[in-house]
Each structure stands twice: as C-alpha cells, then as structure tokens.
Amino acid sequence: MNLWYHVGSANERPGRTGFAHLFEHMLFQGSADVEANEHFELIQRAGGTLNGSTWLERTNYYETLPANQLELALWLEANRMGKLLPAMTQQKLDTQRDVVMNERRWTMDNQPYGSWMEKLPALCFPPEHPFHHSLIGSMEDLAAASLEDVAQFFATFYSPDNAVLSIAGDFDRREALELVQKHFGPIPAANRKPPLPDMALPPVFGQWKREVVPDDVMLPRLFLAFRSPVFGSDGYYAASVCGAVLGLRNASRLRRRLVRERQIAAEAGAFTYDLAKGADLLVADVTARPGVAAEQLEQETAYEIDLVVRDGIEAAEVERAVALIQTMFVTAMQSAAERADRLSMYATYFGDPHRVNDEVDRYRAVTLDQVNAFVRERLGESNRASLLYVPRDQAPGELVGAGAAAEAE
Amino acid sequence: MTTAAERRAARPQPGQRRDYHFPAFERRRLENGLELIVSPVHKLPLATVAAVFDAGAVCDPVGREGTAQLVAKLLLEGTEQNDGAELTERFERLGASVDAHADWDAAGVTMTVLAEHLPEAFSLLGEVILTPAFRQREFERLKAERLAELLQLRAEPRGLADEMFGRFLYTAESRFARFEGGDEQTVQRIERDHLLSFYESRYVPGCTTIIVVGDVTPDGAEAIVRKCLGGWHGGAAKRVVADDHPARLERAVHLVAKADAPQSELRIGHVGIPRNHPDFFPVNVMNAVLGGLFNSRINLNLREAHGYTYGAFSAFDWRREAGPFLVHTAVRSDVTDAAAREIIGEIDRMRAEAISAEELSLATSYLDGVFPIRFESTAAIAAALSVLSLFGLPEDYYDTYRARVTAVSADQVLEAAQRYLHPESLQMVAVCDPTAVRGPLDAMHFGPLNVYDVTGQRIA
Numbered sequence: 001m002n003l004w005y006h007v008g009s010a011n012e013r014p015g016r017t018g019f020a021h022l023f024e025h026m027l028f029q030g031s032a033d034v035e036a037n038e039h040f041e042l043i044q045r046a047g048g049t050l051n052g053s054t055w056l057e058r059t060n061y062y063e064t065l066p067a068n069q070l071e072l073a074l075w076l077e078a079n080r081m082g083k084l085l086p087a088m089t090q091q092k093l094d095t096q097r098d099v100v101m102n103e104r105r106w107t108m109d110n111q112p113y114g115s116w117m118e119k120l121p122a123l124c125f126p127p128e129h130p131f132h133h134s135l136i137g138s139m140e141d142l143a144a145a146s147l148e149d150v151a152q153f154f155a156t157f158y159s160p161d162n163a164v165l166s167i168a169g170d171f172d173r174r175e176a177l178e179l180v181q182k183h184f185g186p187i188p189a190a191n192r193k194p195p196l197p198d199m200a201l202p203p204v205f206g207q208w209k210r211e212v213v214p215d216d217v218m219l220p221r222l223f224l225a226f227r228s229p230v231f232g233s234d235g236y237y238a239a240s241v242c243g244a245v246l247g248l249r250n251a252s253r254l255r256r257r258l259v260r261e262r263q264i265a266a267e268a269g270a271f272t273y274d275l276a277k278g279a280d281l282l283v284a285d286v287t288a289r290p291g292v293a294a295e296q297l298e299q300e301t302a303y304e305i306d307l308v309v310r311d312g313i314e315a316a317e318v319e320r321a322v323a324l325i326q327t328m329f330v331t332a333m334q335s336a337a338e339r340a341d342r343l344s345m346y347a348t349y350f351g352d353p354h355r356v357n358d359e360v361d362r363y364r365a366v367t368l369d370q371v372n373a374f375v376r377e378r379l380g381e382s383n384r385a386s387l388l389y390v391p392r393d394q395a396p397g398e399l400v401g402a403g404a405a406a407e408a409e
Numbered sequence: 410m411t412t413a414a415e416r417r418a419a420r421p422q423p424g425q426r427r428d429y430h431f432p433a434f435e436r437r438r439l440e441n442g443l444e445l446i447v448s449p450v451h452k453l454p455l456a457t458v459a460a461v462f463d464a465g466a467v468c469d470p471v472g473r474e475g476t477a478q479l480v481a482k483l484l485l486e487g488t489e490q491n492d493g494a495e496l497t498e499r500f501e502r503l504g505a506s507v508d509a510h511a512d513w514d515a516a517g518v519t520m521t522v523l524a525e526h527l528p529e530a531f532s533l534l535g536e537v538i539l540t541p542a543f544r545q546r547e548f549e550r551l552k553a554e555r556l557a558e559l560l561q562l563r564a565e566p567r568g569l570a571d572e573m574f575g576r577f578l579y580t581a582e583s584r585f586a587r588f589e590g591g592d593e594q595t596v597q598r599i600e601r602d603h604l605l606s607f608y609e610s611r612y613v614p615g616c617t618t619i620i621v622v623g624d625v626t627p628d629g630a631e632a633i634v635r636k637c638l639g640g641w642h643g644g645a646a647k648r649v650v651a652d653d654h655p656a657r658l659e660r661a662v663h664l665v666a667k668a669d670a671p672q673s674e675l676r677i678g679h680v681g682i683p684r685n686h687p688d689f690f691p692v693n694v695m696n697a698v699l700g701g702l703f704n705s706r707i708n709l710n711l712r713e714a715h716g717y718t719y720g721a722f723s724a725f726d727w728r729r730e731a732g733p734f735l736v737h738t739a740v741r742s743d744v745t746d747a748a749a750r751e752i753i754g755e756i757d758r759m760r761a762e763a764i765s766a767e768e769l770s771l772a773t774s775y776l777d778g779v780f781p782i783r784f785e786s787t788a789a790i791a792a793a794l795s796v797l798s799l800f801g802l803p804e805d806y807y808d809t810y811r812a813r814v815t816a817v818s819a820d821q822v823l824e825a826a827q828r829y830l831h832p833e834s835l836q837m838v839a840v841c842d843p844t845a846v847r848g849p850l851d852a853m854h855f856g857p858l859n860v861y862d863v864t865g866q867r868i869a
Contacts, residue, residue: 033416037713040703045771046423047778066778071421098716102672106719106739110672112564170427216667218560249506250485250497260494263550266557290557316502323504330453331506331521334786 001073002062002166002340003081004348007157008055009137010130010196010277018100018137019145021054023153025096027061028052032083036092039076046072049337056121056131057276058348064337067170071179077165078183081158088150097142104136112217113389123211124225124281124385130196131278159190166343166353169336199278203227204383212294214392219266220294221287222301223387226378228282231274232350237362238370239272239378243282244321245313245371246270251320253313254284257304264292264300276349282378294390302384309379312372325363429781431807432790435627441641442615445634446794447627450787456623457521457787458531460538461795464516464611466589467651467729473599474584475591476607479551481511483604484518486547489540493547496533505530513589513651514729515799516611521788524624528633535637538617541608548601555596559588563863566667566840567739570674574838576865577663578680578733583652585732614638615645618798623787653731655680658834660856664847665840665863673745673841677752678735679834684727684800691825692725694817697772699723699759699826700736704771706755711738717748729800734830742842746849749837753855756835759826763819776814843869 009020030036043050048065063073108114118134125132165184167176205227229235246253247270250260254268267287273280284305288297332338339356346355434448466477485507487493500507505522518537522530562568572588579586587595619638621630682692693701700707700723711721721738736756740748784790797806835855839846843860851858860869 033419037704037709041771042420044702044704044775047774047780047782049779049782064782066423066426066781068424068426069778070424072423075421095713095716099712099719102717102739102741103719105672105741110566110670110674110739112561216564218564219557249501251494251501256494256497259554260550263553266554266561287557287561289553290560316498320498320501324501324506327455327504327506327521327523330455330523331786331788334453334455336785 001064001070001077002060002168002337002344003077004164004166004344005059005158006057006162006164006348007059007193008057009133009135010056011157012133015141016145016149017133017141018135019141019149019153020059021136022096022100022142022145023150024052024054024059024061025100026088026093026150027080027084029092029096030087031080032086033079034076034087036087039080042072042076048073054135056135056273058345060341060344062337062341070167070171070176071183074179074183078187081160081163081184082187084154084158085151088147090147093145093147093150097145100136101139101142104139104142108136113215113221115213115215116223116387116389119211119213120223120225120281120283120385120387123209123387124205124227125201125278128197129201129278130199131275155190156192156194159192160184160187161189161191162193164344164347166340166347168339168343196277201227201279203279204378204380205385206382208381209385210388211386212388212390215389217389217391219288219290220292220297220391220394221285221389222294222297224284224286224298224301224305225385225387226282226383228272228280228374228378230278230280231272231276232355235374236280237366238374239280239282241318241321241325241363241366242313242371242374243270243272244325245317246284246308248321248324253308253317254286254301254304258286258300262300263289264297265289294388294394298386298388305379308375313368313375315368318366318368318371322363322366326360329360329363431784431793431810432622434794436804437627437631439614439635439639441639441643442645443634443638443641444618444798445631446618446620446798447625447630448620448622448790448794449624449626450622450790451624454524454624455521455787456524456527456621456625457519457791458527458534459620459791459795460518460534461618461620461798462516462612463616463646463648464607465511465514467513467584468607468611468649469584469591470603470607472595473591473603474587474595475555476599476603477511477516477611478590479548479555479596479599480604480607480611481509481516481518482551483543483548484537484541485509486551487542487544488536489542490536492542492544496537500530500533503530505533507534513585513732515795517795519788519791527625531633532637538612538638539641543601543604543608545601548604552596552599555590556593558590559593559596566670566672566674569665569863570676570737570838570840573663573665573840573861573865574676574678574733574735574836577661577836577838578655578678580652580654580656583654585651585653586656611646613643613646614641615643616648618795620791620794620798622791622794651728651730653680653683655834660833660835660837662837662839662850662855662858664843664850664858664860665838665865666843666860666868667840667863668842670840670842671742672739673742673839673846674739675745675748675752676735676737676838677749677835678733679831679836680731681725681734682829683729683731685729685802688825688829690813691817691821692829694769694772694776694814695759695822695825695829696723696725697776698764698768698822699755702772702775706758707736707752710751710755711740711748715744715747715751717741717744717751721748721752742845745839745841745846746853749850749855750853753832753835756830756832760823760830760832763823766819769817769819769822773815773817777811780811
C-alpha cells in the first residue's frame with residue numbers, strides 16, 4: 001500500500017527549508033486514534049514493513065504487509081490524513097527536530113562529499129526556483145519550525161485531493177475498494193494547495209557553471225550536471241538512455257574510458273534526478289584515482305564528454321543501455337511495494353497510472369538519432385555545471401574561492 | 410474520552426491468514442561434485458543465478474589479506490576468450506547485471522537476466538568460472554582501486570567505524586581483526602601468482618554451489634549448467650576455520666580521531682556466536698526486542714525518547730565462526746557518553762528481567778509476518794538458498810522458520826540475553842572528535858581508553 005502526497009521541498013516557503021521532510025517525520029508521531037510511534041508498532045506487529053520519504057516534488061508513505069492486514073494500513077493512513085493535528089505536541093516536534101538534525105549530520109555534514117545533495121541543486125537552479133534550496137533544510141530553518149507551521153502545512157497539502165493511494169498485491173478488488181471508501185471517503189477535500197510559481201527554465205544553462213568545494217575528503221570527486229528534459233516527457237527517455245550509456249554499470253562509456261582504460265577515475269556513474277516539472281538534471285559522478293588532481297579529473301571527464309558530442313554515441317551502446325534498463329525494470333516489478341510506488345508516481349505526475357505498462361516500450365522506442373540529438377543539444381559547454389570536491393589539504397589557493405566563502409558564513 | 414482499550418478494540422481486525430510457502434527447490438549434484446539448487450519461480454520472465462564458492466576472506470593467506478576479494482572481482486575482468494572490456498560488454502548487451510564479491514565465508518558471482526537470455530548469459534558465466542585470465546593489467550587496476558577505497562575509508566566515519574570495530578574486537582591472530590578486503594600493507598603484498606594459486610585451490614567443483622531461481626525448470630537449468638560446467642574437474646577444498654577469539658575479556662574504549670566531527674559513529678559490542686548455533690532463534694528474537702526493529706528498546710530510547718540520533722540498532726553479524734554482536738548508531742558529539750550509557754543500560758535490562766508479553770509478541774509476529782515479504786524477488790530467494798547451502802542448514806529450514814520463531818518464549822529470550830550478551834566484555838569504538846568526547850567518556854569509567862588515528866596508529 002502506497003500513498004503519495006503531491007508536496008515536497010519545492011512547496012516550502014522561504015525560511016522553512018527542510019519542513020516538508022520534518023513534517024514527514026511528524027506523521028509517525030501519532031494521530032487522533034494512534035499514539036506516538038504506534039503506527040510503526042501496529043504495522044510491525046502485523047508483520048509488515050513501512051517507511052516514508054521526501055523528495056523535491058512529493059512525499060510518500062508506504063506499508064507492505066500480509067494480505068489479510070490490508071485494512072490496518074488503510075485505517076492508519078486515513079487516520080493521519082483525516083485527524084493528525086490532535087496528536088501534535090511541542091515536545092514531539094522538538095524531538096523530531098533533533099532527530100532530523102542528526103539525520104542531516106549523518107547523511108551530509110559528517111559524510112565525505114555529503115553536501116553535494118544541497119550544493120548541486122543550488123548550483124543548477126536559479127535562486128528563486130523551487131528546486132534551488134536544500135531538501136533536508138538548514139539548521140536555522142529547522143530550528144525555526146513551529147507547531148503553527150505543522151498545522152498550516154497539514155491543512156494546505158495533506159488532503160485527499162492532493163494524494164494518490166495505490167494498492168498492489170494479493171487482494172480482492174471489490175473488497176479493497178469498499179475498504180478505501182470506508183476509511184478515506186469521509187475525509188473532505190481541502191482544495192487549498194497554492195499553485196507553484198512558474199518553474200519553466202530554458203533548455204540549457206547558457207554557460208558552464210562551476211563551484212569548487214574544499215572538503216574533508218581523500219580524493220577529488222566531480223559531479224558534472226546537464227540540464228535535461230523533464231521526467232516523463234518525450235525527450236526524457238533519450239536523456240535517460242544517454243545517462244545509462246554514460247554511466248550505468250561496467251561497460252558504460254565513463255567506466256570503460258576513465259576507470260578501465262585510462263585509469264583516471266576510481267569510480268564513475270551517471271544518473272537523472274527524474275524531476276517532472278521545470279527541468280530535469282542528468283549528472284555524471286566521477287571520483288579520481290589517487291594521484292589524479294581535481295583539475296585533471298574535471299578536464300579528462302569533460303574531454304570524454306566532448307568526444308561523445310563530437311563523434312556521437314554508437315548503436316551498440318544504446319542497445320546495451322536499453323537491455324540493462326529493461327532487466328532492471330522487470331526486476332523491480334517483482335516487489336509489490338515497488339509496483340505500488342510506480343503506480344502512485346505515474347498517477348501523481350501524469351494522472352495516468354497505466355503508464356507503468358508502457359515504460360519498457362518507451363525505452364525500447366528510443367532511437368540512436370534521438371540519443372545523439374540529445375547529446376548535441378544538451379552535453380555541450382553551454383549546458384554544464386561542475387561541482388568539484390577537492391581534498392582540503394590539496395586545494396591550491398586560487399581554487400578555494402567559492403567554497404571558502406561559503407564556509408566563512 | 411475513550412479509553413485506550415476501547416480505542417484498541419475499534420481498530421481493524423485482520424482477516425483470514427493466507428498460506429505462504431517458501432518457494433520449492435530441488436538440490437542435485439553433478440558427477441564432478443558441483444552442487445545445483447534450482448527453484449522455479451514463474452512470476453516474471455526473469456532468472457537469477459548465484460554461484461557460491463568456498464573462497465571467502467577467511468581463506469586469505471596470512472599477510473596477504475584481501476586476496477579473496479581481488480580474486481572474486483577479477484573473475485569478471487576477463488577470461489581466456491574475452492578480455493575485460495569484451496566480457497562486460499557481452500554480459501550487458503544481454504541486459505545481464507552481474508556482480509562478484511567475497512565476504513567472510515564465501516565468494517560469489519550473482520547474475521540476473523531475462524530468462525530468454527539465460528542460456529547465453531550462463532555460458533559467459535561458465536567462462537568466468539572456468540577460465541578467468543587474471544590479466545596483469547586488470548589485476549593492477551583492481552589492486553589500485555582497492556587502495557583508493559582504503560584511502561577513502563579514512564574520511565568516511567561510518568565505514569571506518571565498522572572496519573575498526575572488528576580490528577579492536579578480535580585477537581590480532583584472527584582473520585576477523587583485519588579488514589575484510591585487506592588493508593594497505595596486505596594488499597600491497599599480493600601478486601598475480603598469489604591470485605592464481607588461491608583460485609586453483611579454492612574454486613573447485615566439490616565446494617561450489619550453483620543456484621538458479623526464476624522462470625526455469627530444474628531439468629532445464631541442469632542442462633544449462635551441465636553444458637557449461639559439467640566438464641569442470643577438481644576436488645574439494647578443505648574448509649578454513651577462522652580464529653574467533655576476542656582480543657580481551659574486559660571492557661575498553663577505542664577512539665578513532667576525526668577532527669571536528671559533528672557526530673560520533675559509535676559501535677558497542679563483543680564477539681557473538683556462530684550462525685549454526687542451537688539458540689539461533691531465541692537470540693534472533695532477543696535481538697529484535699533489544700535493537701533489531703524500529704520499535705526496539707534501543708531505537709525508541711535513543712531516537713524517540715532522547716533525540717540523540719537518526720537511528721540506533723543492534724545486530725548479530727552471522728558468520729560460520731563467531732561474528733560480532735554490536736550496537737551501532739551515530740550520535741551528536743556532546744551526547745556520546747549519555748548515548749553509550751543508555752545503550753549499556755538497555756543491554757543490562759535485557760539480562761535483568763524477562764521481556765513483557767507485548768514485546769515478545771511484537772518481535773515474533775513481526776519476524777513471522779514479514780517472512781513472505783523477504784522473498785519477493787528471484788535475487789532474494791537465491792540469497793536465501795545461498796545461506797542454506799553455505800551454513801548447511803536443514804532442508805526444511807525455511808518451511809519451519811515461522812513456527813520456530815513463534816515458539817520462542819520470554820524465558821528463552823531472557824536466557825539468551827543472559828548467556829550471549831556480555832556487558833563485562835563490551836568494547837566501545839567511536840569515530841569521533843576526541844577533544845569533545847574524550848573527557849566525558851573518561852568520566853564514565855567504562856574501561857581503559859586509547860585514541861588512534863584513522864590508520865589505526867595509537868596516538869594517545
């Protein structure tokens with residue numbers, strides 16, 4: 001069972017970065033008929049697994065449990081969607097704020113390269129854009145979050161008209177629909193969600209953006225991002241295939257060239273953010289071999305991308321990428337939780353859960369020409385953003401610029 | 410206002426419980442000693458193959474720790490017929506995701522592919538198993554990549570704490586006291602010839618198991634395996650028994666210094682028990698209550714009551730010989746001592762009194778209920794069958810698992826805690842900022858305290 005709310009860090013107001021995620025934590029602190037942490041207790045006692053996650057555009061909550069326990073999950077989700085606020089207290093908020101601050105320390109502040117998660121979107125999206133700011137949030141903004149914020153966020157975003165519920169697995173269709181009606185039917189729509197600002201962006205950055213970050217790391221690492229077509233759009237699939245050509249598994253371009261043949265890099269990969277509004281990002285992620293300087297890592301990675309732009313990608317590379325993507329997709333579909341999550345995703349972003357059935361075909365329909373058109377349009381110098389991590393003790397003076405300024409704040 | 414009992418009664422009740430059986434599997438043995446386990450699962454057109462070799466890190470030659478992992482990884486870096494680039498290209502053109510790895514007890518190659526490509530992909534896998542080339546160039550590259558990984562580890566508190574914990578836990582003679590993939594010294598000493606002799610002695614049909622799970626039949630899978638591996642000759646290798654003695658029996662604190670760390674990566678524990686232990690089930694349930702679940706005592710205490718951490722859990726690391734029992738968490742630097750005190754308090758409490766009926770039923774009904782969810786994928790089923798084969802568990806292990814979990818009593822949990830948790834022998838390892846953490850930890854009088862740098866050299 002999977003529930004997507006169409007709200008994420010993009011919907012946060014200024015001064016409240018990290019709130020969507022902090023709010024996700026509060027949803028496990030009980031509701032009118034459920035005590036703090038009882039949601040976890042009840043699901044685990046029923047033999048189920050559960051969690052939630054927050055992303056730039058959405059927040060999801062999910063339970064996987066034995067088929068005879070479906071109603072428990074529906075009731076729990078409905079209870080917190082309908083009657084969360086009576087359970088909210090200052091003490092719970094204070095504790096979860098501490099937990100989230102520790103999550104920030106654990107995933108970012110005390111983790112080598114951890115800050116890339118907030119530095120890369122900040123570099124790639126303009127300051128006023130909803131994807132620019134930190135998802136986990138700044139310590140100052142987390143500290144400022146209040147119970148009034150909780151109430152307001154709940155009233156604005158956590159209503160049935162802003163949510164998609166998906167169920168996958170071994171259930172009786174009629175019975176499940178009756179249970180959904182019984183528990184969610186009485187919850188009124190709010191229709192209070194404010195529209196997001198215009199998120200449209202030009203197709204390319206217009207320049208090569210650069211930031212150098214001196215950090216407590218042993219090896220240089222480069223995140224090289226390209227603005228790319230939004231998730232699910234016609235152009236997205238060519239971009240996604242291009243990402244797999246560049247960095248999915250061992251025979252990919254960057255691994256073959258930079259890791260295997262030229263031995264510039266210890267690791268190399270590529271991924272897309274899969275953002276459905278505004279613009280997506282395709283990111284190459286390359287870590288240097290010992291002895292390779294940061295500037296060299298950036299130059300050599302750019303050189304490989306230049307070769308791709310100059311000579312294009314070959315048909316065999318596209319075939320390899322699509323074959324791997326297909327296996328990965330079918331492999332993922334074995335899990336009921338994964339099926340439900342995909343259904344929620346396609347319904348939330350495109351109003352069409354059936355897209356899950358076309359996904360492999362969309363990838364198989366991608367042609368070499370489309371991938372090479374994407375390469376020509378999007379991998380050039382006017383559409384690059386480099387976030388370059390440099391070991392603190394190796395950072396030469398002239399490189400320290402941007403990072404040192406940020407540190408001094 | 411309604412009472413808690415009334416509220417509980419108003420909650421949805423479960424329907425009729427439905428049957429679940431762990432997927433049926435067949436075990437066969439080829440004439441050359443190779444074991445084959447096949448589990449037909451026809452849900453989706455997929456197949457997972459796991460090749461499991463008795464060639465884990467415990468088999469590493471002394472002084473050349475890291476050999477097992479290099480050998481396993483080099484299997485996929487070229488055969489006599491295909492060099493590394495061609496081999497990966499051929500696998501991936503079939504959409505096959507293939508990975509090789511050695512853990513403590515075993516080495517393995519795992520592959521998932523659409524079932525229609527299984528015969529072709531398996532013939533490549535056969536090449537990988539029978540004729541790996543261990544080319545000098547690829548060997549040197551992988552060695553350099555391991556050294557890069559070790560360099561990275563020095564700045565990575567989580568991984569560093571995990572690796573250092575074993576080092577401080579076990580006697581210096583134990584393989585478990587060295588990093589699973591070897592350290593700088595030992596990896597530097599490995600030459601190509603060492604890999605060849607390791608491969609020749611440990612990769613033999615008599616102690617190899619091939620597991621095939623997915624859209625296949627036992628006969629079909631056997632035909633594929635026989636075609637590629639039927640002609641494989643060789644005997645069986647002698648099982649290596651790792652020394653699992655602890656470094657010391659009294660408590661001690663080991664701080665690994667990371668200047669200005671905002672959190673302490675904390676590991677507290679001692680040498681545990683081997684996987685094949687008669688009290689496995691009570692110990693498993695005991696651990697679930699102590700720190701195995703989100704709603705376990707340790708996580709509710711450290712995270713939900715105190716807000717010290719994002720999460721705190723306990724685990725037994727199951728190996729053929731005794732792996733560690735450990736509590737692991739990352740806590741704000743200024744509460745390191747307070748968090749350690751709470752953890753030790755929870756361990757003491759497990760041993761002092763029986764758990765409540767509610768706690769027992771939470772743990773057992775969880776382990777019982779999630780059992781089917783653990784085996785949704787061909788890869789997960791193959792991993793479960795690897796465990797069965799590796800540890801020599803009984804054929805009906807998965808069929809009787811749920812009954813054995815739910816049969817555990819509160820008295821057995823108490824007995825397991827008293828027997829297998831050793832508060833007097835706890836070792837505390839923290840990757841932390843010692844200037845912030847040392848004073849308060851000294852004041853705890855937990856045990857003698859030493860400070861090390863990130864390479865493990867004692868500095869104070």
